Amino acid sequence: MENNMTERGKEIRPEAYQQNYEQFRSLNQIMWQIPVLAMTLTGGLWFGVSQILDTPLLVSVLLVTAAVGNITFIAVLHRFRHVMQCYLDWLKEADRAAYVDASPSSEDTGLGSRLARKNMGVRTLFSAMLGWAAAGSIILLVGYWIDRGSALNMNRYQSAIEYYDRYATALADSYEAVAFERAYPFLINRLSQGSLRIADIGAGTGRDAAWLADHGHTVTAIEPSQTMLTLAQRLHPRQEIQWVSDRLPSLRDAALRGTQFDLVLINAVWMHIAPADRRAALDRILELLEPNGSAFVSLRLGPADAARGMHPIDPSDFVLTAEDAGFEVLPQGDFPDILGRPEISWKVFELRLIQ
Template sequence: MSDLEEQKLLAAYNLNTESFRSLNQQMWQIPLIAMTLTGGLWFGVSKSEASPLFQISLLALAAVANLGLLVVLFRLRYVMQRHLDWLEAFNAAGFVGAPGAGFLTRPFMVRSIFQLLLFLAAVTSSVLMIGTMKSAGWIGDTSSSRAVAFYERQAKDLAENYELIPFEQAHPVLFNELGGKPPKAVLDVGAGTGRDVNWMAMNGHSVVAIEPAASFRALATHLHPNTSVHWIDDRLPKLDKLTSQRFDWIVLSAVWMHIHPKDRLQALARLKLLLTSAGKIYITLRLGPPDPAREIYPVTVEELRDLSRPLGLKLQEFGEREDLLGRSEIKWRTVVLSQ
């Protein structure tokens, strides 16, 4: 072999050994990158409870990143093996292969463990993402699910504002109709913190409270431990858990905007079936911009009147009011539907 050929082989040997060292360093950095990236993204998810979209995006990124790093490990280890094969062929006598015979010493064991951990991290992120999508109402039962999920997360903060407003200020029409009057059977759909149903029960009325958000029901029974109020986990448009009982008043305070427009006729027909012959439906309509996070859809008096007419319900308006929580972009209009 000539000196030139020997120099070329030596240069190739040095190049391959340096390249192998670099690839080996990269392979050992991948677990560190994966842990840092995944841990950071999961921490971000835990700190963004008010934004399901942000949480889902972070979890999706974590799943994709871990699967991507898993593929990168395949490629890195494959290229490293090609270098090892060349080095062994170059100097078989001086090459240390350490192939191993047992389960723990077999080739590619380190890569396999890294890849298993990356796969499990991707699966965990995916499971968390699906759970977040379900809790946010993006999949599964879509009947006002996002609205319920929002109230589940924000119950305590919202309760602090709701409870500051007395019943008579929030609902002057109901205050005049129910205050100091003979007992009535009342159904409150979307009873929230229990402020309204507690006032009604304290004034001698028989009250059934519908509230699909478990956080609100827990707060309500804590803030207003009134045993005469019957709480039910149910929601419009079906209200499946109500059977033969009929009501003199049905209250929908800040609820109608959460009913999808395609479900509103069904919801109104169901409410009518729950009325006594002289029963009435009290509704507050939110006039303002939609809010996808809370599944808030536009509402109008005209739409409600058009839905009520074929059902034999007469609509009476009681004017427009400013938002009691000080939101300038939102107004409220009170209407009462009667047989």
């Protein structure tokens, strides 16, 4: 009976060999299609992203799909190659004489030659290519959101400038109606002690700059809205005022290079500075101050009007950031809105250089 089973095994061996051989060939052909499918998927999704950059949710979905798809293809590729290796091992055992061994030999000394003959070298190269496509998709996703965040911040700042350009004349009436003493009650005593060099950042209609100039101080009035700046120069022509068109966080106008001030006023400005730019703005303020100088910053507390280019403000976060930048932070008080808006209040801080 044992002899009969042996004879029967010999009869079916060619059929089994042929069946496994054909199965191996089929898997091999499919494996070579995986990179083609992956690149088609990735290229199509990347092209789709390039056409819908203004739709962030869909952009994110497509790029995540590209990354996950390529990672999935890597897993499928590894599984296919494992199964193929099982078939190769069986074919080798079934017919060692006819089996072609493509493993590297001792004669293959070159890197290229050894890589070409390396066991599962093709799978490794394919996996690296798919991994690169997946990583590229993630890099594109991160870069997209970084660029979008920067663009949104810039758009908000631009919205603020456009708002003040458009409504400069209408705003001037309410701004000019407020007396300096009412806006800065905590500064009156200090300003009466002698002439100071003062920077008024966000000078608006020039109300504050004019008062300071009239009281013996030398003022640099800085305003990013060209319409507002022109209006300020017309309303308050003073030789003691130098008018500058610039804005935080950069303040790189030639008139400000190497210049330092005894006092810097930043009133009703901080809400227009994007959170990501606030540390840079504080660093620039620090550069503008004389060693014994001070900066006074007012924080607008209340709803942030995005249409006017405003961002939310957290006073505790401001204090921590200012201290980290090298300032001693001194609270100057809480104040109601001087224009009578009940939903808005103000908190003022003095910033001094840590000696």
